[in-house]
Amino acid sequence: MSKLTSYRFIFAGGGTGGHLYPALAVAQMIRQLKPESEILFVGTKNKIEARVVPEYGFNFKPIWISGFSRRLTLNNILFPVKVLVAAIQSLLINLNFKPKVVIGSGAYVSGPVVWAASVLGSKIILLEQNSYPGVTNRLLEKKADEIHIAFEESKKYFREESKLQLTGNPVRVTLKLIDKKKALQNFSLDENKKTLLIIGGSLGARSLNDAVENSIDKFLSMGLQIIWQTGPAYYDRYKKYEGGSIKVMPFINDMSSAFSACDLLIARSGATTITEAAYLGMAVIFVPSTNVAANHQYINAKSLCDSNAAILIEDKNLKSSLVDIVKELVNDEYRLSELRKNISTFAKPDAAKIIAEHAIIFAEKI
DSSP states (O other), X not given: OOOOOSOXXXXXXXXXXXXXXXXXXXXXXXXXXXXXXXXXXXXXXXSHHHHHHHHTTOEEEEOOOOOOOSSOOHHHHHHHHHHHHHHHHHHHHHHHHOOSEEEEOSSTTHHHHHHHHHHTTOEEEEEEOSSSOOHHHHHHGGGOSEEEESOGGGGGGOSOGGGEEEOOOOOOTTOOOOOHHHHHHHTTOOTTSOEEEEEOOTTOXXXXXXXXXXXXXXXXXXXXXXXXXXXXXXXXXXXXGOBTTEEEESOOSOHHHHHHHOSEEEEOOOHHHHHHHHHHTOOEEEOOOSSSGGGHHHHHHHHHHHTTSOEEOOGGGHHHHHHHHHHHHHTOHHHHHHHHHHHHTTOOTTHHHHHHHHHHHHHHHO
C-alpha cells in the first residue's frame, strides 16, 4: 500500500455560498501550492455544497445533520439523534481519511466534523466570514489552533485573542474579471446597454426579488438589461420574465462572466459578496438581510457606505427607493468609477494564500 501524503485536508462547512466559497478558495490555493494534496469536503447532501464541490473537482462526503429551528418542528425533535449520528459519521470519516488539518468554515455541519478531528489529533483552522461570528465557530473556539477572521469587529466575540488572525475573506482563484464584450456574449446580452446584476445570495432573497419584479418595466424603460439570480426556491415564480434583455436564473455558476458583464450590482451584503465585490472592484447597491444574527449584514454594508465605497438601501425602503437610486447611479460614470475605486481598498487578495500556507505548515509539522 502506498504511503499517505502528509498533505491531507478536510474542509467542513456549507449550507450557503457564504460558508462554502471561502473554503473552496482555500482548497484551490492548497491544490496550487501542493498539487499532491488530498482534499475532502464534508457537508450535507441537500445543500449547495453537494452540488458545487464536485463541480470544482473535489471529493465530497455527506453527513446527516441540520440546524436547530426556533419553532417546534420534526427536525428539532430529531436534532439530538442527528447530532449523535453526525458525530459517529464524522469520527469514521476522519479515521478513514486521516487528515493532518481540518478547516471549518462555519455553519452547523462543521461542528461534528471539527469536533471529531480534534479528538483524533488533527490541527484545526476555523474561517469566520462575518463581523458577528456564528454559533458553531464560537463553540469550536477552544478546539481551534487558528481562527482567521475577515472583520476587526469579530474580535470582541472570541475569548482567545492569541488564536485570531485578521486575514480577510478568501476569494476563489477562478473568480476574475474577463473581457466585458465576451462576458455579455455569454449571456446573449447587448454590449451597448448598461447591465444590472441582481443576486440575493446563493439561496435568493424574497424581498429583493419582489422589488425587482415591481421595477422591471422601469428598468427596461431606462434602457437597462438584467442578469437576475433568483435563488432556487424562487425561480419558478420569476422565470416568466426570462427573455430578451432579462436573464433569469436560479443560480449563476459562471460568476466571473456575471461580474464582468455588470455595470451595477444589487445584492445582499453577506461577507462573501462584499469580499468578491471588493476584490473585483464592483459598483454596488447593498440591501442587507434583516434575517441574520446581530444585524451583521447592515453593519458590514454601513462600514462601506460610510467610506463612500457602496450604496446602502435598507430592506424596508427597497421598493420605494430602488428605482430612483438605480436611475441616479447608472448613468453617472464618475460616481460609478468612484464606488469601484473606493470598494477596492477593502480587498484582501492574499487571504486564501495566507490561510493555505498556514494549513500546509501545520500539515508538515504534525
